[in-house]
Amino acid sequence: MLSIFQNLDISHYIYLSCVLFSIGLFGVLFRRNAIVLLMCIELMLNAVNLLLAAFTEYMGDPNANGQMFVFFIMVVAAAEAAVGLAIIVMVYRNTRKTDVSFLDSLKD
Template identity: 55%
Template sequence: MHLAYPAVLSVLLFSVGLYGVLARRNAILVLMSVELMLNSVNLNLVAFDVWLRDALHAGQAFTLFIIAIAAAEIGIGLAIVLMVYRNRGSSDVDRLRDTAEAPDGTPDDTGATSPAQQTQKAEATA
């Protein structure tokens, strides 16, 4: 097998994943794009492992580690996205800013405009 075919496919998959991370606003679609990028790296590692005829099969071993890390990342990432969706009603990446960092400088629920003021107000009420 020629090395150019899986390498070109890997570049295309990585490019689609990178576009998804940069252009999408939904957190679940961003996570899916990150997974697509990780899978393109896995394809590249296995293709180079076969091409180099490595006796230790290091590319395949790294691929297994990346799959394990990707599974943990998806589990934790989906848990975070679900909690954010339950609390805020949206999984839009642009709207995930803390209320203390409001772009127009309006106060949040506690009436304080900065995190330091929120801490002072919380200590005063406690």
């Protein structure tokens, strides 16, 4: 399997994950549905995960520190998704909406 990396350098992975990250960011800014916002955040996190895995390969690190970080990011993402979804359900229960444009009570 090593053979396929003969011509591959780290910058290609960098471009890929930057594009993914930016797409996620665009979604966060553009969409109004809170659940879709959360999904876009997951997308951004995955872009970072991909880059970390690529860097592990790039460094040739036998301890795989980058992959470790991917694990912990996954942990945080899972926890975040659980709490975030609970909050969205709660908000929906109280306002019958999941549209973040209407959640402007911060100004009061």
